[in-house]
Amino acid sequence: MKTRSVGPYEWEIPVGEVSGMRVPGRVFADARMLAKAREDRALEQVANVATLPGIVRASYAMPDIHWGYGFVVGGVAATDVDGGGVISPGGVGFDICCGVRLLRSELVLDDVRERLPDIAQRLGERIPRGVGTKGMLRLDRDELAGVMRDGAAWTVARGLGWESDLERCEDHGRLDGADPAAVSDRAFERGAPQCGSLGAGNHFLEIQLVDEIDDHDVADAFELREGMVCVMMHTGSRGLGHQVCTDELKVFDKLMRRSGIEVPDRQLACGPVEAPEGERYLAAMAAAANFARANRHALAHGVREVFADVLGRSAEDMGMRLVYDVAHNLAKIERYTVDGRERELCVHRKGATRAFGPGHPELADRYRDVGQPVIVPGSMGTGSYVLVGTDAGRDKAFWSTCHGAGRAMSRTQAKKRMGGQQVKADLLAAGVLVNATHPGLLAEEAPYAYKDVAQVVDTCEGAGLSRKVARLRPLAVIKG
Amino acid sequence: LAYRILDHTADIGIEATAPDIPALFSEAVRATAAVILDREPPEPTGHVPFAVDGDDLPTVLAALLGEALWAFESTGRLPVACRCEVSETTAAGTLDVVEDATIGGPAIKAVTYHQLSVEPAGHGWLARVIFDV
Numbered sequence: 001m002k003t004r005s006v007g008p009y010e011w012e013i014p015v016g017e018v019s020g021m022r023v024p025g026r027v028f029a030d031a032r033m034l035a036k037a038r039e040d041r042a043l044e045q046v047a048n049v050a051t052l053p054g055i056v057r058a059s060y061a062m063p064d065i066h067w068g069y070g071f072v073v074g075g076v077a078a079t080d081v082d083g084g085g086v087i088s089p090g091g092v093g094f095d096i097c098c099g100v101r102l103l104r105s106e107l108v109l110d111d112v113r114e115r116l117p118d119i120a121q122r123l124g125e126r127i128p129r130g131v132g133t134k135g136m137l138r139l140d141r142d143e144l145a146g147v148m149r150d151g152a153a154w155t156v157a158r159g160l161g162w163e164s165d166l167e168r169c170e171d172h173g174r175l176d177g178a179d180p181a182a183v184s185d186r187a188f189e190r191g192a193p194q195c196g197s198l199g200a201g202n203h204f205l206e207i208q209l210v211d212e213i214d215d216h217d218v219a220d221a222f223e224l225r226e227g228m229v230c231v232m233m234h235t236g237s238r239g240l241g242h243q244v245c246t247d248e249l250k251v252f253d254k255l256m257r258r259s260g261i262e263v264p265d266r267q268l269a270c271g272p273v274e275a276p277e278g279e280r281y282l283a284a285m286a287a288a289a290n291f292a293r294a295n296r297h298a299l300a301h302g303v304r305e306v307f308a309d310v311l312g313r314s315a316e317d318m319g320m321r322l323v324y325d326v327a328h329n330l331a332k333i334e335r336y337t338v339d340g341r342e343r344e345l346c347v348h349r350k351g352a353t354r355a356f357g358p359g360h361p362e363l364a365d366r367y368r369d370v371g372q373p374v375i376v377p378g379s380m381g382t383g384s385y386v387l388v389g390t391d392a393g394r395d396k397a398f399w400s401t402c403h404g405a406g407r408a409m410s411r412t413q414a415k416k417r418m419g420g421q422q423v424k425a426d427l428l429a430a431g432v433l434v435n436a437t438h439p440g441l442l443a444e445e446a447p448y449a450y451k452d453v454a455q456v457v458d459t460c461e462g463a464g465l466s467r468k469v470a471r472l473r474p475l476a477v478i479k480g
Numbered sequence: 481l482a483y484r485i486l487d488h489t490a491d492i493g494i495e496a497t498a499p500d501i502p503a504l505f506s507e508a509v510r511a512t513a514a515v516i517l518d519r520e521p522p523e524p525t526g527h528v529p530f531a532v533d534g535d536d537l538p539t540v541l542a543a544l545l546g547e548a549l550w551a552f553e554s555t556g557r558l559p560v561a562c563r564c565e566v567s568e569t570t571a572a573g574t575l576d577v578v579e580d581a582t583i584g585g586p587a588i589k590a591v592t593y594h595q596l597s598v599e600p601a602g603h604g605w606l607a608r609v610i611f612d613v
Contacts, residue, residue, distance in 0.1 A: 040489045067489045069594035069610050094590040094612045131587045132553035190553070201613055202585035239553060241611075242590045246546055249593060254535060267594035410487045411586055411613075444586060480588070 009463040026058040054085025063459035064406030070267025073351035084152035088270035089248040091348035097292035098236030099327035100375040106319035108230040120476040124435040129198035129480035138198025145180035151290030152297040158205035160301040167364040168322040179283035191240030196298030200480035208472040237292035324373035328403035355389035379450035392464035401466035405450035414449035433476035483511035493610040507528040518584030521560035522575035537598040586613040
């Protein structure tokens with residue numbers, strides 16, 4: 001796969017490298033990341049995405065790029081809605097609206113040091129996790145439909161979470177256009193018991209400490225200070241989202257054949273955004289996204305309760321306010337000027353985070369002057385980052401940036417290197433408590449199985465996609 | 481073994497072989513259970529009926545494995561084999577299950593269409609499936 005350097009940390013895959021490419025591929029990476037992406041065939045997937053009908057400018061890949069199923073992980077693709085552009089359920093993924101939420105607090109390490117094992121233990125008991133887990137909320141069909149329509153606002157209306165949280169969520173915690181009627185009975189059945197659950201795999205909840213501030217002005221706007229205790233959580237739409245994608249993949253596979261659309265990988269199944277199937281998928285995807293927002297909202301409520309119980313102070317008194325909640329698996333209709341004309345685009349972000357720059361009208365007043373917070377979890381036991389969107393990000397990659405460290409090693413390779421118990425012991429020796437339902441599985445998510453998240457966020461900054469605001473280091477990890 | 485587990489940077493896959501399609505589908509179910517358990521699956525202790533459809537053999541297989549994952553998620557009973565009749569667009573029969581299986585491997589979220597295939601190979605059939613984990 002040919003690539004050529006087109007700027008600092010920016011590489012182009014020319015049209016023609018894969019048959020049917022409509023636009024070039026554009027990869028944000030340093031030379032080492034690019035070599036790794038080439039090695040695991042992720043570049044081929046970037047080029048495959050460039051064949052989607054209606055795609056504009058380029059098929060983009062963020063620095064945490066790695067091989068996925070169909071779409072590259074770390075991929076961004078925007079299609080022109082009025083120009084026959086397509087939407088692809090595979091370009092969102094099975095875990096629709098998987099994302100990250102960060103709670104800050106006025107607590108410092110001395111406030112929690114002695115009680116940290118208790119807090120980790122209590123969080124482990126309070127937060128449902130693992131495969132097929134039953135969540136904190138048991139919803140009947142009408143309640144679940146309400147969650148799908150109203151997202152985080154549904155949970156707030158029932159006393160879970162704070163009204164002030166909503167302006168600190170992407171889309172104010174509710175993606176417009178959701179229609180529970182577009183969601184199958186099986187998806188209802190899977191979602192009903194799972195709201196307020198963490199799941200398994202790379203999903204986690206972490207107690208963290210802000211240990212470095214890179215941009216003090218923006219950190220002030222985000223209410224972050226060095227030495228502050230925070231809680232980060234990473235999860236998504238659970239079985240409901242998985243089922244929506246499974247159902248729609250089948251629909252789009254058929255639609256694609258009927259429409260005569262050809263793509264190099266069946267998982268890239270797609271159809272016109274404006275086709276009835278496209279509109280229905282957007283409605284079902286939004287319903288799953290709202291479920292994911294409500295899910296993280298319910299979990300945050302559980303976190304606040306545990307801190308309050310253990311430390312004997314109210315969550316309000318401890319200042320446990322939300323910094324932001326943002327997705328990294330979603331397709332959204334956004335407006336951009338392309339080739340001198342303003343267009344409505346369907347922007348797929350698969351393992352990539354929206355990162356609006358300063359002044360964007362969709363941002364809440366609180367963040368409009370500085371830009372959107374972006375929460376980037378590192379691998380288990382390493383640092384995580386808070387970034388902010390930039391002006392330049394709009395033209396670079398439709399206001400998108402990285403979503404994490406990105407895997408560098410398969411699960412089998414990771415397990416061969418070290419057992420889960422050893423990983424746990426090493427983390428403990430490094431001062432990180434671990435509470436996992438399956439300690440043996442920790443090896444799959446060991447820090448060495450991922451790229452260095454610091455290099456990823458530095459590359460994003462070098463490429464102009466986002467800027468660093470703060471670094472957080474883990475104190476305790478709760479895993480499914 | 482008539483299956484092998486495929487290593488993948490982010491996800492995981494299976495490859496199964498068998499002399500005919502029903503046996504191939506059963507072997508694919510067994511391989512999926514092996515991923516979840518991280519060991520050779522035990523003998524089944526019960527069974528549940530199933531019926532799935534698709535546009536062709538690969539998507540019928542994807543639907544069958546999706547059904548197996550759903551059975552595990554919703555009931556805790558893990559399918560380790562199947563007995564079924566298969567046409568070009570349907571499969572129906574029983575999933576052979578074990579009760580209270582303990583996860584030893586990665587949590588599978590879903591069955592993807594990425595590199596999904598069911599094709600003749602040698603004197604039998606070969607299937608390949610990549611899971612999202």
